[in-house]
Amino acid sequence: MNCLIRASALALCAATLGQPTFAAQITLDSHGVALVDARGQVRQRLALRAKQIDTHVLGQGAGAMLLAAVFDADTSQPVIISAPAQDGGDMTWRIWPQPPQTSLALEALCLHADAQGLPHLFLLGEDGRAEQWLLRPQGSLLWRHWALPSGATACLADDRAQTLYVAEPALGVWAYDIGAEGSHAREPVALRRPWGTLGFAPHRLQWSDQRITWASKDGRQTAHAAARPGRPTAPLPVVMPRQQTEPVARLGDAADDPAIWEHPARPADSRVLATNKKQGLLVYDLQGRQRQLLESGRLNNVDLRQRIRIGTGWRDLAVATQRDDRSIVLFDIDAEGAVTELARLPSGLDDLYGICAARNRDEGLDVFANDKDGRFVHLRVVARTSGDGAPTWAAERLRSFRLASQPEGCVVDEANERLFVGEEDRGIWALSSRGDAPAQPELVMAVGPLLKADVEGLALYRGRHTTWLVASSQGNDSYVVLDARPPYTPRGAFRIGIAADAGIDGASETDGLDVTSAALGERYARGMLVVQDGHKRLPDGPQNFKFVAWDDVMRALSLEDR
Template identity: 40%
Template sequence: MSKGLYARSALVLSVLAVTGCTSPADGDDATADALAHQQLAVENEDTLALAGEWALAVEGDQGGSVLLSVGENSGARLQTADGNTLAHWDRPLEYLDTLPDGSLFASYDSSARKPVLYGLDTEAGEIELLLEGGATDYGVEDVCLYRDHDEALYLFMLGEDYRAHQMLVTGSDGQYALRPVRELPTPPGGEYCAVDQASGTLYVSEEDATVYAYDASPETSLSRSTVDLANPWGNLGSGPRDLVSDRVELFILERGEPSVHSIRREASGHRYQGRRALAGDAAPETVTLGYANGERHLLVFDEEAGRYTRLQLPAAEAPERPERLPEVRASMQTEVVPSPGDAADDPAVWVHPGEPAQSLILGTNKRAGLHVYDLDGRERQFIGNGRVNNVDVRYGASFNGQEVDVAAATNRTTGTISLYAIERDTRELALVSEVPTDLNEIYGFCLYQPEGGPLYGFANDKDGTFDQFRLSVDGDEWSGERVRRFSVPSQPEGCVADDQWERLFVGEEAEGIHVIGANPDDGTDTEMVAPIDNEVLFADVEGLNIYRGDKRDYLVASAQDNNSFAVYEATPPFKPLGAFRIGMNPGAGIDGASETDGLFATSANLGPDFPEGMLVVQDGRKVMPQGNQNFKAVPWERIRELLLLE
């Protein structure tokens, strides 16, 4: 199938799911047609004869502007508007992108098949190579830069393999490298890209068909939304070609009826602004946006005429970046689970009674079993006893004539609670027994043991049912019996028991956090103590656990929908203390945590790397590099300092 036919087929399919661009005239064909021919405001228009097929206006050293152009035959040239060359770099380059402050430029060496990042010294008249990436094993259609709110720098390379390859730029002081982060699927015909730095949006233009938007943050979904399309389904005439974005507008070339279209990003989505017609015989091929003296300059390269049209745009006030949750960074991650897809789910930490640095992290694999890791994240053991979902630990039991500790987990394969003995000397787990339940879809789980009392387990069902079991974990045959049943209105998963205060916290995914007495005779009525407010706690509420500090105890919850974690006082009135995210740690080569299911907090001193304990979380989307899921560990002091906890 030809590339054009691919594009048109994708266009027809994309129309079925259009959620993108609106115009002030939606629903009024006559007004919409008038809008489509509305001339964009341009303060000045002229033509430039420059080398290359891509060019940018950049700030000169004495004010005014100079021009950077690149091309496969011309290399990179820094020159004045009248053609005086200030610097020349004899290297076959394609594509050109920059950051809004003009501090960095990106191109692709078509001969060496390598991306290059470089800077300009306009005073000295020099082009300075900052980074030369490795040779790509795929053809590159375009490159674009993205700097996020934490100043992390990324390079996107749009490949002929129908993927946008996102790379993290690491290093400093002239020693830079590219680290693969993830690959986003792009449509056939997706040949052009641009990034809105303010909103963190990656745009991809499917030639003569559709413009799509992706979230440029590496910890977000790979899904895309439609921004606008070719006629008759959209505003883009014969269809989009090259495109460029600043913090205000997205500019899109149309070749059939030579034009530059403008789309503004708003809180509610994208709004079509209108178009600027180019010369009727023009063959617009590339478009760039540069900044000089506070002015915005669009440069459109005419492939047939071999020259540029420069459009000086009115100044526009950039929108403020939306307020974001603060971030901490993980300092350790486990090996990935071997099962692909949504597999890793819930962690727990077993603290070694004599040598805390020998403690273990248990991690469920809801496709296969239970993984056991050391504090460096290396896997020590795997027990493949089914689709183990949520796990918890407690201390003090007996098995085979020796004192052991207990791990227990819900098993979705057998509909049971799996009971494991943790042998303290060997740090090995042994599956002891399976406690049957009559839950239809067994799901979440947590343990409870009041001081001097028996061990209990709480297992829940996706329908909201909670069953409490008294567990017998002495001797060679461990067992359990149900002693109470209660419910919440909709699907739960996470729960955690406060052994000291004899209360149970349960998460209702779409509503918030409830509390109920943890003893069998404490009734069946729960109380909502932390509703989803979209300020501290967001949907879906997943993992819950308690950090027991010297002065205060804290309840920690994961919110899957926006990759965040909420912290509350664990005692009435359960005051909200703040929320945070776990971001990328480039120096350690550890990505952030997103779409988290379960978590576990411990205040035990686990050695020099975790003197105040740790928060362990499941990472639902592993990147840098992209792969199967795993678990991340954050030193608790980082959270304490961030949220000003005691």
């Protein structure tokens, strides 16, 4: 937690809300900044014409660290200082050599610790522009740009509720969702008359009796929040991404769904196929570098199967949904992972959306495609030889069925001939994947405490002894793992966090995902999970995809393949 004191207050400042009180303090007075021990003795001093200070305690016990951000009025830049939070004989501070460097006309600053305990710094400019930095001693990273009210004079972060309060004297006090991967929506907390009941212009923010308090410029008028607008997010295990792809070439909601292709001879040279809904199909290597772009138009979902029997030979094939012409685009993948478009097959659906593929009993390719209205079609891809010997591709309809509302993600457990489909607002269903079987969906996991709508991507991890179903729980930025066999026992959920040392942000609002149990080199010895990231940070940018080692997921959820 934190506290914030204007230099004119000439007061000590300690982080006490919801945390133990530590003996060490970093203070601000008219002479500058000082490190003060439990007896009130100044251990160190930095002469500085400072305008504002905010402090946080990071960690617990003997290893706890006191972090301070100071607004240097002469340079209009932040100064970052850290010191042991516990008093001791060798107590000294460290002035970070590489603090954030901003181009803003700085008006205010405040510290925040995210759900992982990583420190962030908010910098507010006079003109409404703002920046959020991930603080690191070896060099801080710009997390994202913000648009805040012009004329904002103060900010204060509530770490527990992941909420940022901003004082705008002309209108009132606002609360922003600052979850590291959130959409960062705002809502009013206290508006001035005639828009609300607040009778003065709020200029300052601080903690008082575990409440956010706002005060007039002279401090004579104060008010406080009756309750926090946000609630703490339920804690879930966090795993870190090992790699991320280059961002897609379109802004907005563009990246959507990945599929993993395994190199038959060199696993480290495997590829990730992924859709850009505004452009086409992307192909990445395992270092996240874009290797190909096929401008096939508005592709939504993609899936693939390797070693599909076509006539007397074998091919690796991918399928994707093309929403402009409502077709299923068929792609060939050669032995080195190069992708070529083969054909476009009519789907028979009006608003084509999700897709998944399966190897059928004859080792041919079956496709399950869905419509936003809940309809599914089960198609079989066939190749007929034309006069010149080249194959002519077609899709034969085997059956259809329907869910009550919008689906998208699906995946087939071929060993057990079971199709899993996700209904975004209701949950995950299972039914037979056989073309000659009746379509009788069974609800295997409903939206509830663990699985939050929207239910998006689905994939299967096929271990030596156990198969797990992985689902994107978009409503709370998490990923649910459950057994892929009855009674479909849930094994837990996790989030993908910030790999700060690697400069990779976490993942949120995930649409599509894929997973493999194949060993894809040393980094992914037990397989890899690939997820779409709905909000690219470090810094803001077009969406991309994150790579996670399945080893890390197994450790986080205590999974055993037995």
